[in-house]
Amino acid sequence: MAQIDLDCRNQNCPVPLVQVRKALKKAAIGDVIEVSGTHPASKKEIPMAVEAQGQELLEVKDQGNVWIIRIKKVKEA
Amino acid sequence: MAGKTTIIVHSGDMDKVISALIIGNGSLSMGMDVSLYFTFWGLNRLKKGGLDKGPLSKMNMLGMGRRMIKGRMAKANVASLETLVKDFKELGGKIIACEMTMEVMGITKEQLRTDWIDEFGAVGTYINEARKSDITLFI
Numbered sequence: 255m256a257q258i259d260l261d262c263r264n265q266n267c268p269v270p271l272v273q274v275r276k277a278l279k280k281a282a283i284g285d286v287i288e289v290s291g292t293h294p295a296s297k298k299e300i301p302m303a304v305e306a307q308g309q310e311l312l313e314v315k316d317q318g319n320v321w322i323i324r325i326k327k328v329k330e331a
Numbered sequence: 332m333a334g335k336t337t338i339i340v341h342s343g344d345m346d347k348v349i350s351a352l353i354i355g356n357g358s359l360s361m362g363m364d365v366s367l368y369f370t371f372w373g374l375n376r377l378k379k380g381g382l383d384k385g386p387l388s389k390m391n392m393l394g395m396g397r398r399m400i401k402g403r404m405a406k407a408n409v410a411s412l413e414t415l416v417k418d419f420k421e422l423g424g425k426i427i428a429c430e431m432t433m434e435v436m437g438i439t440k441e442q443l444r445t446d447w448i449d450e451f452g453a454v455g456t457y458i459n460e461a462r463k464s465d466i467t468l469f470i
Contacts, residue, residue: 266408268353271360272418279422307362331362 255284262291263320270296271303278309278331286312287325297321307331335364337464339457343372345385345397345412351470352415358466359422366460367419368452370429373470374436377428377443383412416447425449427456 258277262270270291277287289300297314300323304311309331312324336358340351355365369377376382390396410418427450428443450456461467
């Protein structure tokens, strides 16, 4: 089980969402994806997309003006 | 929850094609299936080298507005049309080209980016996609 880091800082809509979807498709079940970004809407929308896809949202946190979202792949995407 | 989005890309205007692709990529990112049906002026954007050649729907000003928007989009880190299409295809999005438009406008398959196009079809193809869709838009 690996951790995949995705740096989406300074990326605008819809890039962070797209990058998370790509990573979820490539990851193995059990892998954790840690995505960081600065685009405010994506902080709300990535958890929505995780829920819509039935994956597991582990954590949403802020580090200064950067948000970090951790997602676990629990099923095929 | 899976679901499907089907969009008719009727306009060839740069800003509208960007919107269609952003909605398409957003849908794919939510785990949905997506079909983009390119027809009329939209089909010009599937011509080789034609993707980013569309005018702005407003304030085009002979291409000046278009160049300005492109610059502002690059500054705001908005993905280029090229990137949007690349991501769209990578995430499994489907592109349908309208055969009737090809006939009307005298466009041949050789002129089109067939590497992007999954299917050539007419209105029946669109209806068949749309009737199974949760979201359908005309842009």
